[in-house]
Amino acid sequence: xxxxxxxxxxxxxxxxxxxxxxxxxxxxxxxxxxxxxxxxxxxxxxxxxxxxxxxxxxxxxxxxxxxxxxxxxxxxxxxxxxxxxxxxxxxxxxxxxxxxxxxxxxxxxxxxxxxxxxxxxxxxxxxxxxxxxxxxxxxxxxxxxxxxxxxxxxxxxxxxxxxxxxxxxxxxxxxxxxxxxxxxxxxxxxxxxxxxxxxxxxxxxxxxxxxxxxxxxxxxxxxxxxxxxxxxxxxxxxxxxxxxxxxxxxxxxxxxxxxxxxxxxxxxxxxxxxxxxxxxxxxxxxxxxxxxxxxxxxxxxxxxxxxxxxxxxxxxxxxxxxxxxxxxxxxxxxxxxxxxxxxxxxxxxxxxxxxxxxxxxxxxxxxxxxxxxxxxxxxxxxxxxxxxxxxxxxxxxxxxxxxxxxxxxxxxxx
Amino acid sequence: xxxxxxxxxxxxxxxxxxxxxxxxxxxxxxxxxxxxxxxxxxxxxxxxxxxxxxxxxxxxxxxxxxxxxxxxxxxxxxxxxxxxxxxxxxxxxxxxxxxxxxxxxxxxxxxxxxxxxxxxxxxxxxxxxxxxxxxxxxxxxxxxxxxxxxxxxxxxxxxxxxxxxxxxxxxxxxxxxxxxxxxxxxxxxxxxxxxxxxxxxxxxxxxxxxxxxxxxxxxxxxxxxxxxxxxxxxxxxxxxxxxxxxxxxxxxxxxxxxxxxxxxxxxxxxxxxxxxxxxxxxxxxxxxxxxxxxxxxxxxxxxxxxxxxxxxxxxxxxxxxxxxxxxxxxxxxxxxxxxxxxxxxxxxxxxxxxxxxxxxxxxxxxxxxxxxxxxxxxxxxxxxxxxxxxxxxxxxxxxxxxxxxxxxxxxxxxxxxxx
Numbered sequence: 001x002x003x004x005x006x007x008x009x010x011x012x013x014x015x016x017x018x019x020x021x022x023x024x025x026x027x028x029x030x031x032x033x034x035x036x037x038x039x040x041x042x043x044x045x046x047x048x049x050x051x052x053x054x055x056x057x058x059x060x061x062x063x064x065x066x067x068x069x070x071x072x073x074x075x076x077x078x079x080x081x082x083x084x085x086x087x088x089x090x091x092x093x094x095x096x097x098x099x100x101x102x103x104x105x106x107x108x109x110x111x112x113x114x115x116x117x118x119x120x121x122x123x124x125x126x127x128x129x130x131x132x133x134x135x136x137x138x139x140x141x142x143x144x145x146x147x148x149x150x151x152x153x154x155x156x157x158x159x160x161x162x163x164x165x166x167x168x169x170x171x172x173x174x175x176x177x178x179x180x181x182x183x184x185x186x187x188x189x190x191x192x193x194x195x196x197x198x199x200x201x202x203x204x205x206x207x208x209x210x211x212x213x214x215x216x217x218x219x220x221x222x223x224x225x226x227x228x229x230x231x232x233x234x235x236x237x238x239x240x241x242x243x244x245x246x247x248x249x250x251x252x253x254x255x256x257x258x259x260x261x262x263x264x265x266x267x268x269x270x271x272x273x274x275x276x277x278x279x280x281x282x283x284x285x286x287x288x289x290x291x292x293x294x295x296x297x298x299x300x301x302x303x304x305x306x307x308x309x310x311x312x313x314x315x316x317x318x319x320x321x322x323x324x325x326x327x328x329x330x331x332x333x334x335x336x337x338x339x340x341x342x343x344x345x346x347x348x349x350x351x352x353x354x355x356x357x358x359x360x361x362x363x364x365x366x367x368x369x370x371x372x373x374x375x376x377x378x379x380x381x382x383x384x385x386x387x388x389x390x391x392x393x394x395x396x397x398x399x400x401x402x403x404x405x406x407x408x409x410x411x412x413x414x
Numbered sequence: 415x416x417x418x419x420x421x422x423x424x425x426x427x428x429x430x431x432x433x434x435x436x437x438x439x440x441x442x443x444x445x446x447x448x449x450x451x452x453x454x455x456x457x458x459x460x461x462x463x464x465x466x467x468x469x470x471x472x473x474x475x476x477x478x479x480x481x482x483x484x485x486x487x488x489x490x491x492x493x494x495x496x497x498x499x500x501x502x503x504x505x506x507x508x509x510x511x512x513x514x515x516x517x518x519x520x521x522x523x524x525x526x527x528x529x530x531x532x533x534x535x536x537x538x539x540x541x542x543x544x545x546x547x548x549x550x551x552x553x554x555x556x557x558x559x560x561x562x563x564x565x566x567x568x569x570x571x572x573x574x575x576x577x578x579x580x581x582x583x584x585x586x587x588x589x590x591x592x593x594x595x596x597x598x599x600x601x602x603x604x605x606x607x608x609x610x611x612x613x614x615x616x617x618x619x620x621x622x623x624x625x626x627x628x629x630x631x632x633x634x635x636x637x638x639x640x641x642x643x644x645x646x647x648x649x650x651x652x653x654x655x656x657x658x659x660x661x662x663x664x665x666x667x668x669x670x671x672x673x674x675x676x677x678x679x680x681x682x683x684x685x686x687x688x689x690x691x692x693x694x695x696x697x698x699x700x701x702x703x704x705x706x707x708x709x710x711x712x713x714x715x716x717x718x719x720x721x722x723x724x725x726x727x728x729x730x731x732x733x734x735x736x737x738x739x740x741x742x743x744x745x746x747x748x749x750x751x752x753x754x755x756x757x758x759x760x761x762x763x764x765x766x767x768x769x770x771x772x773x774x775x776x777x778x779x780x781x782x783x784x785x786x787x788x789x790x791x792x793x794x795x796x797x798x799x800x801x802x803x804x805x806x807x808x809x810x811x812x813x814x815x816x817x818x819x820x821x822x823x824x825x826x827x828x829x830x831x832x833x
Contacts, residue, residue, distance in 0.1 A: 072770020
């Protein structure tokens with residue numbers, strides 16, 4: 001049970017406080033309800049580029065990192081298609097430094113042309129390091145537009161192409177800040193050994209004078225229901241052929257979400273999973289195979305991916321894979337298998353809740369989804385899943401007409 | 415209006431509370447360390463073996479480590495995995511230069527059962543031919559994948575020049591090594607280094623004493639009687655080496671030299687020098703090469719320790735077209751540490767940052783155990799970290815400059831550029 005208190009400031013800032021008396025550290029987590037999905041298609045990669053610029057100085061503070069390090073703390077941030085999340089971890093006695101820094105950059109950014117130029121290059125190098133200069137690094141750049149045709153999930157957080165980042169202007173960036181970075185669009189979570197009244201007093205001090213800003217009423221295009229099988233092949237200089245099957249699944253708050261996640265575990269979580277045992281151990285078609293979900297807020301994807309053994313055709317692989325998928329649709333998952341999956345979920349959940357930073361981030365995310373209290377229902381959702389529910393959802397998901405397949409064909413070196 | 419210009423007062427960290435695990439001696443050399451204060455049901459168990467990469471050639475150490483759960487005369491790999499996964503356990507294993515580690519993460523209620531299955535599996539692994547062949551094939555694929563990465567190519571080349579005078583340390587696994595492996599070699603290695611190779615047991619979790627006793631009973635017969643001679647005498651070949659990688663749009667850079675470990679009198683002060691240079695976000699390398707020039711997504715330096723020595727390394731991946739400029743800037747930053755005294759404001763920042771990070775490293779039973787092990791490996795106790803605090807508090811700019819001059823001579827560095 002993760003306990004927390006909640007209060008809202010006059011400017012609309014939602015605040016969560018999670019008390020942990022066992023740690024000498026404090027966490028300040030700020031989640032902004034803005035992600036790559038809020039970009040326009042001709043200017044992608046912005047939410048993420050922007051995250052970098054958030055460290056380039058704010059209205060009253062020339063540089064973000066220095067004062068935090070001086071307070072013995074460290075910080076980081078990440079951007080996804082859905083959200084942008086910033087956090088500081090520092091000794092609890094110095095928490096005001098983090099609040100001072102975060103509140104000032106919520107008030108107004110003040111980065112320079114130079115900062116934009118430098119972060120632009122840094123992000124371009126990140127693009128190269130993680131997506132272009134890695135074997136199989138660009139599959140998500142290819143997969144997204146195949147699986148999504150209308151919804152902005154069709155581009156990756158890093159951006160559709162390097163050019164969008166190269167072309168970003170100061171005005172673009174400023175407009176982005178104005179639109180998305182304000183108290184009414186943020187969730188602040190504080191964790192550590194404090195009393196609620198202390199937290200209220202500190203948060204009020206640093207945040208209450210920030211103008212509320214406009215709530216971002218986004219209207220994203222719905223992804224039309226996929227009605228046809230899609231397939232794309234790309235040739236790359238990689239050591240072996242690889243496959244990425246993407247099946248449409250429900251959104252994050254749909255009751256089937258947890259069931260879909262569990263199905264991905266049944267298929268490809270570990271060395272006891274069905275696809276590993278059948279396609280690898282028994283038939284020796286693949287060197288690796290796994291299944292997982294993207295976990296996005298809007299309708300997501302269940303992915304089955306792997307690398308093929310030399311000499312195995314895509315057709316053979318496809319036949320064997322669909323045989324397993326038909327099996328999961330027609331025969332109920334029961335007994336020992338279901339217990340195993342649930343036991344693993346329990347262990348992983350317990351470990352996740354171990355760290356104070358994780359707890360703070362998860363609380364923020366659930367609050368964004370509607371109610372931070374949902375964090376305490378998560379385990380029950382998984383443990384209550386029945387064989388019948390798994391079968392029904394498997395029948396909803398594993399259909400050829402809602403599947404997109406990306407094949408990576410290995411170009412041989414000679 | 416509140417004052418947003420003046421930064422809030424900062425309280426310095428003057429001491430850190432360390433928690434000592436309970437030690438049970440299994441033999442004169444082998445101990446079990448138990449950290450009991452875990453406020454939830456999670457638990458971790460690590461088994462350390464004297465079965466590191468230097469133990470034998472041709473990648474045998476990594477190979478045996480990779481097939482430990484591949485089946486016994488009585489049980490298939492599937493059956494073993496089914497028990498561990500069925501009880502909600504996560505298995506992990508890895509080989510470093512001088513040792514091998516196997517870990518289990520699970521809920522404490524399942525520890526004993528998982529441990530029993532694990533011990534049976536790893537002690538009685540029978541190296542079934544089909545399993546061995548499958549692992550060879552998978553390893554080859556992973557190896558070929560690695561060859562496509564500039565970071566992998568750079569790391570391999572770096573290891574060769576860094577440990578130049580001792581082939582046990584410097585030799586990399588080659589693709590055809592896997593073809594010349596024989597099952598009898600694997601079996602012999604396993605007998606010598608696992609069945610009689612246990613060097614340490616670690617448990618983090620609120621586990622009862624009688625369970626610990628049972629684990630000890632199962633561990634006693636496999637404790638290592640060996641005294642492995644880890645080298646304390648490694649020498650790197652200084653100078654620059656380029657590894658070509660066609661089509662690479664980034665280059666991986668590794669720069670470093672043989673240094674020392676915790677046992678050396680200059681270690682504690684030198685890690686402060688290292689932090690200033692490259693071991694935090696505001697470090698000089700990050701400030702210059704990422705935050706001023708935008709050449710890279712990240713650059714860092716750190717000290718890596720072996721049993722009887724250690725090395726210093728700087729690593730980054732940069733745009734192919736700025737690789738030489740990057741090396742020039744790295745040299746500039748090292749020269750600057752040797753030429754100029756570190757300003758007091760920067761030193762104060764690094765001091766506060768390092769103490770804050772030490773506080774974090776001791777936060778929670780898992781972090782605390784890792785902190786403890788990092789000292790214990792070098793026969794130090796937790797008092798080592800009190801010395802570290804003292805060293806951070808007392809270091810002077812002059813001392814930093816002297817250490818930079820003494821240890822960071824550019825001409826002594828091995829430099830690898832891949833891509």
